[in-house]
Amino acid sequence: MSVLSDNTPSLRNRLVLTISISLLLVWGLVAWFAYDKGLHEAEELMDGQLALSARLLDGQISHEENLHPDAWYPRRDATLDSTYPALIENLDPAGRLPYEQELAFQIWTINGVLKLRSSNARGMERIMTTGYQLQTFNDQVWRVYTKSVRNDQYMIQVAHPVTTRDQIGLDVAGRATLPLFFAFPFLLLLVVWATRRSLRPLDAIAHNLTNRSMDELDPVLLSGVPEELVPIIQAFNLMLDRVRLSIQNERRFTSNAAHELRTPLAGVKLYAQLAQAATDPQERARFIEQVLKGIGRSERLVEQMLRLARLDPDNADLKNTMEIIDIRTLLLEVQDVETINTREKNQKIQLILPTAELTIRGHHDLLMVALSNLIGNASRYSPSHTTLTLGCRSDETELGLFVLDQGPGIGTEELPTISQRFKRGKDVIAEGSGLGLAIVERIANIHGARLFLSNLPQAGLRAELIWKK
Numbered sequence: 001m002s003v004l005s006d007n008t009p010s011l012r013n014r015l016v017l018t019i020s021i022s023l024l025l026v027w028g029l030v031a032w033f034a035y036d037k038g039l040h041e042a043e044e045l046m047d048g049q050l051a052l053s054a055r056l057l058d059g060q061i062s063h064e065e066n067l068h069p070d071a072w073y074p075r076r077d078a079t080l081d082s083t084y085p086a087l088i089e090n091l092d093p094a095g096r097l098p099y100e101q102e103l104a105f106q107i108w109t110i111n112g113v114l115k116l117r118s119s120n121a122r123g124m125e126r127i128m129t130t131g132y133q134l135q136t137f138n139d140q141v142w143r144v145y146t147k148s149v150r151n152d153q154y155m156i157q158v159a160h161p162v163t164t165r166d167q168i169g170l171d172v173a174g175r176a177t178l179p180l181f182f183a184f185p186f187l188l189l190l191v192v193w194a195t196r197r198s199l200r201p202l203d204a205i206a207h208n209l210t211n212r213s214m215d216e217l218d219p220v221l222l223s224g225v226p227e228e229l230v231p232i233i234q235a236f237n238l239m240l241d242r243v244r245l246s247i248q249n250e251r252r253f254t255s256n257a258a259h260e261l262r263t264p265l266a267g268v269k270l271y272a273q274l275a276q277a278a279t280d281p282q283e284r285a286r287f288i289e290q291v292l293k294g295i296g297r298s299e300r301l302v303e304q305m306l307r308l309a310r311l312d313p314d315n316a317d318l319k320n321t322m323e324i325i326d327i328r329t330l331l332l333e334v335q336d337v338e339t340i341n342t343r344e345k346n347q348k349i350q351l352i353l354p355t356a357e358l359t360i361r362g363h364h365d366l367l368m369v370a371l372s373n374l375i376g377n378a379s380r381y382s383p384s385h386t387t388l389t390l391g392c393r394s395d396e397t398e399l400g401l402f403v404l405d406q407g408p409g410i411g412t413e414e415l416p417t418i419s420q421r422f423k424r425g426k427d428v429i430a431e432g433s434g435l436g437l438a439i440v441e442r443i444a445n446i447h448g449a450r451l452f453l454s455n456l457p458q459a460g461l462r463a464e465l466i467w468k469k
Contacts, residue, residue, distance in 0.1 A: 011199065011202075012195055012196065012199055015195045015199075016191060016192055016195050019191050019195070020188055020191060023184075023187060023188070023191065024184075027180065027184055027187075030180065031177045031180045031181065034173075034176050034177045034180065035173045035174070035176070035177045036173075037173075037176075038169070038172050038173030038174075038175075038176040038177065039169045039170070039172075039173045041172070042165075042168060042169035042172040042173065043165070043169055046101070046143075046160060046165050046168065046169075047132060047143075047145070049101070049160075050132075050143070050145040050158050050159070050160060051145060051147075053103060053105065053145075053158045054105075054145060054147040054149075054156045054158050057105055057107060057116075057156050057158065058147075058149045058150075058154075058156060060116070061107065061115075061116075061149065061150065061154060061156075099168055101160045101161065101164050101165065101168070102120065102160065102161055102164060103118065103158060103159070103160065104117075104118050104120045104121035104124060104138075104142065104158070104159045104160075105117065105118050105121060105156065105157060105158040105159070106118075106121050106124055106126070106156075106157045107154055107155070107156050107157075108126055108154065108155045108157070109153065109154060109155075110152055110153055110154070110155065112126065114126075115154070120138060121137075121157075121159070122137075122138075123137030123138050124137050124142075124144070124157060124159065125137070126155070126157075127144060127146045127155070127157060128155070129146065130146050130147055130148055130155075131145070131146060132144070132145050133146070134162070135159070140161050140162070140163060141161070141162040141163070142159040142160065142161055142162060143159060143160050143162055143165060144157055144158070144159040145157070145158050145159070198226075201224065201225055201226055201229060202229070204224075205220060205225070205229075205233070208220065217240050217243060217244040217247075218240075219237040219240060219241070220233050220236060220237055220240075222234075265294075265298060267290070267294045268291050268294035268295060268298065271287045271288075271290040271291045271294065272287075272291050274287045275287035275288050275291060321363060322361050322362050322363050322447075323361070323362070323363075323364065324359050324360075324361055325359060325360055325361070325362050325364055325367065326357070326358075326359055327354055327358040327359065327360060327392050327401070328353050328354060328357070328358070328392075330364070330367060330368070330371075331351055331353060331371075331390055331391070331392060331401075332351070332353075333368065334368060334371045334372060334375065334390060335349050335351055335390060337368070337372060338372055338375040338376070338379075341375075341376065341379065342375070342379045342388065345379060345382075345383075345384040345385075345386075346384050346385045347379055347382065347384065347385070347386055347387070347388055348386075348387050348388070349375065349387075349388050349389075349390055350387050350388065350389045350390070350391075351389075351390055351391060352389060352390070352391025352392065352393075353391070353392065354392045354394060358392065358394055358399070360399065360447075360467060362447045363446070363447070366443045366446065366447075367401075367443070367447070369439065369443065370439070370440045370443040370444065370465065371390065371401065371403070371465075373436040373437070373439055373440050374403040374436075374440060374463045375388060375390060375403055376436065377403075377405075377436050377437070377463070378403050378404070378405030378407065378461070378463070379405075381405060381407035381408065381461075382405045382406045382407040382460070383406065383407075386405075386406040387406070388403065388404065388405055388406075389402075389403065389404035389405075390402075390403055391404075396469070397468065397469055398466055398467065398468060398469060399466070399467045399469060400452075400464045400465065400466045400467070401464065401465045402462055402463065402464035402465075403462075403463045403464075404456065404460060404461075404462055405460045405461055406459055406460045407459070407460055407461060408459065409455040409456065409459065409460060409461045410453065410455065410461060412455070415453055415454070415455075437451070437453075437463075440463070440465070444465050447465075447467070448467065448468075449465050449466055449467045450465075450466050451463070451464070451465060451466075452464045452465075452466050
């Protein structure tokens, strides 16, 4: 069953959308810059045309001076009211090429005598300052360029209509940016194609995982995987290893549990049948007592198996509920609880308490379970009328909580594996499930400690939880 909802975001769509929006913004900025730059360059180009026209008219002055010397050489007494007529140049607008603008011009002497003008410059006013300016005549705005020539003897004015300049500038800028807009859809298609191609390894991995069977937990191969996906695949492979180990442990646990439960349940069944067939009341009572003992053993076994199954060293809830625990108080509580359980064998619990205040960070109930299990094991395997020792030690490098008994100890070859689940010593005759030390070791792992077992020189076993400082 798929766990994806209809509104689950698509990485492919998100990449395409993000890249497309980014490209659109960048493309828009580039297009705007190109458009603005095109307008500016067109303005510069048309201003250059005005300057070039002024140069050509400067050459025309030399020609006219040679052709009409009496009319062109400016007289010192000439004024604006001079009777010398201005020459009029008729400019034919027909046959004008694209981007060829209407041109109006005038040539004045320094004394203000109009010497030459175009037929469309009748309304142009005389300008005394050089450079570019705007002037309105003939019912439109013109951009006028004024230039002083011949050692300031003449002032040349040339002009273009602003409307045609704007039209040409817009046309040039538009033609410069138009290819950008035509290319944008093709670039989007390229982005979609590149994104799909780049995400093909994800599709291949998904196809590989989808076609796997339930029991196929082999690691995903890293060959051909993009570098960006390697950490994800490695984390996934690590999870697969944990799942595989967990399944193996659960299968082993189930197998062992079934094996361990078979014996007490068979005993319960046998004694129940004997009690059913017994005719003597005392004999029936004895069989029923054995049935109850068998049920008690099975109950303890199931309880320990469930407790062991719940103790996960990676459980964040257990680690988050840890607190600062006073060791002296903890040992006194364990003594109070276990004194009742050891009374049946007339055993005593001797305490070795720390001389100074010592604390550890841990889970109070779990530490109680661990120490109670160690005391229970020590009591079970020690003779009656013996002393069990519960204490604490601390030095510069370690802190330990230990239990000493007076039992037979554990064979040297069995010490490394005795804490495994359902593992018991080969010469042990006392009742037990083989889960106590496994539970203690799991609790130690949760607390960042370790379980250390060693035989005492005379007799007995030392079981200790050790923390590194």
